[in-house]
Amino acid sequence: MTATDSATGTAPAPAPERPDRSLGQAAYAWLRRTDTGSSTFSVLVTALLLVVLFGAGTLRYENFGYPQVALNLLVDNAHLIVLAVGMTFVILTGGIDLSSGAVVALSTVIAASLLQKGWAAPLVIVLVLATGTLLGWAMGAAVHHLQLQPFIVTLAGMFLARGLCFVISEPSIPIRDDLFTGLAQNVIELPGNTYLTYGVLIALVVVAIAVYVLHRTRFGRTVYAIGGNEQSAGLMGLAVGRTKVAVYAISGFCSALGGLLFSLYILSGWSLHAIGMELDAIAAVVIGGTLLTGGSGLVVGSLLGVLVLGTIQSLISFDGGLSSWWTKITIGVLLLVFVVVQRLSTRSSR
Structure with a gap:
C-alpha cells in the first residue's frame, strides 16, 4: 500500500488475475468431470459413430439414405430401446441384469396364452407389467438384503x-x-x-420419463451416487437400499413392457423369443457411454447405442453377401473397444 493509499484509507485496485489455464484446458477439464462432462463426451462419441456408420451406408448403398430407413431403426428396435432404459438404471448403480431377455420371452408367452383364452387385452397388459415388476423387485431385494452378487441373482432370474x-x-x-x-x-x-x-412412441415416452427421473429427481441423484460410491451414499443418508431394489424393479418393468412391444412387433408368444437380447441391451448401454462400474452415463446415450446396433445390422442386411453372424462379430469388437476406452479413461481420471 502506498503513502497516498494510507492517507486516503482506500485499498489499491487489485491487479487483474491471469487465467491459470487456457480455454482448451478448461474444456478438457470439464469433459473429464464424471458427473457432467465425461458422460456428455461419451454420448457425443456415440452420436458421431452413428453418423459415420449411417453416412458410410448412404455412400455405399443406393437406397440406404432414404428417411424411412432411418426411421426403421426405431421401428425395428423399439422393444430394445425400452430394455436398454431399464438396463441403464441397473448399470448406473454398478449392477447388471441378465434376466431381461428371458422376461421379454415370458411376457410374450403370458400375453399370448391369456389372450388365446379370451382374457381382456387391458387386463393382460396390466398382469404382464406387474409380473415383470414383481420379478425385478424380488431380484433387487435378494441383491440388497442378502448381499448377493447381481450377476448370480439375475442369472437365476433368467433361468426362472x-x-x-x-x-x-x-x-x-x-x-x-x-x-x-x-x-x-x-x-x-x-x-x-x-x-x-x-411402439416407437411408447419407447420414446419411456426414454423421456427416464431422463427426467435420473436428472431431475432425488431418486435419480441417488442412483448416480450409489454407482459412484455406495458406502459414501449411505453415509450421506441416502436411501441406498430402497433405490437398489427399485432399479431392479424398474428393469423388470421395462423388460415386461419391452416384451409387450415385441409381441406387437411379431404378434406371437414363444419360449425361445429374445435369446441373447439382454446382451444386446448391455452392449447398447455400454456403447452409449455408461460405465459398467456405475456412476456415469446418460439414457440418451443408451438410445444412441441401440441405434448404432440397428445401423450395423442394416448395413449387413443391405450388403446381402455377408452372414448375419457378422452383426454379432462387429458388435463384439465395438463393445470391446468401448470397454477398453472406458477403462483407460477411468485410469487417467484417477
Whole structure:
C-alpha cells in the first residue's frame, strides 16, 4: 500500500488475475468431470459413430439414405430401446441384469396364452407389467438384503423366467387380439411417405420419463451416487437400499413392457423369443457411454447405442453377401473397444 493509499484509507485496485489455464484446458477439464462432462463426451462419441456408420451406408448403398430407413431403426428396435432404459438404471448403480431377455420371452408367452383364452387385452397388459415388476423387485431385494452378487441373482432370474415360458407353453402361440393387431398394423403417417409405429412412441415416452427421473429427481441423484460410491451414499443418508431394489424393479418393468412391444412387433408368444437380447441391451448401454462400474452415463446415450446396433445390422442386411453372424462379430469388437476406452479413461481420471 502506498503513502497516498494510507492517507486516503482506500485499498489499491487489485491487479487483474491471469487465467491459470487456457480455454482448451478448461474444456478438457470439464469433459473429464464424471458427473457432467465425461458422460456428455461419451454420448457425443456415440452420436458421431452413428453418423459415420449411417453416412458410410448412404455412400455405399443406393437406397440406404432414404428417411424411412432411418426411421426403421426405431421401428425395428423399439422393444430394445425400452430394455436398454431399464438396463441403464441397473448399470448406473454398478449392477447388471441378465434376466431381461428371458422376461421379454415370458411376457410374450403370458400375453399370448391369456389372450388365446379370451382374457381382456387391458387386463393382460396390466398382469404382464406387474409380473415383470414383481420379478425385478424380488431380484433387487435378494441383491440388497442378502448381499448377493447381481450377476448370480439375475442369472437365476433368467433361468426362472425362461423355465416358466416352457411350463406355460412350448410351441409358439399366435396373437389375434383386436387391440394388439390394431396397434401392430396401424401406423402414424409422417410427411415424405414415411411412418412410425405406436411402439416407437411408447419407447420414446419411456426414454423421456427416464431422463427426467435420473436428472431431475432425488431418486435419480441417488442412483448416480450409489454407482459412484455406495458406502459414501449411505453415509450421506441416502436411501441406498430402497433405490437398489427399485432399479431392479424398474428393469423388470421395462423388460415386461419391452416384451409387450415385441409381441406387437411379431404378434406371437414363444419360449425361445429374445435369446441373447439382454446382451444386446448391455452392449447398447455400454456403447452409449455408461460405465459398467456405475456412476456415469446418460439414457440418451443408451438410445444412441441401440441405434448404432440397428445401423450395423442394416448395413449387413443391405450388403446381402455377408452372414448375419457378422452383426454379432462387429458388435463384439465395438463393445470391446468401448470397454477398453472406458477403462483407460477411468485410469487417467484417477
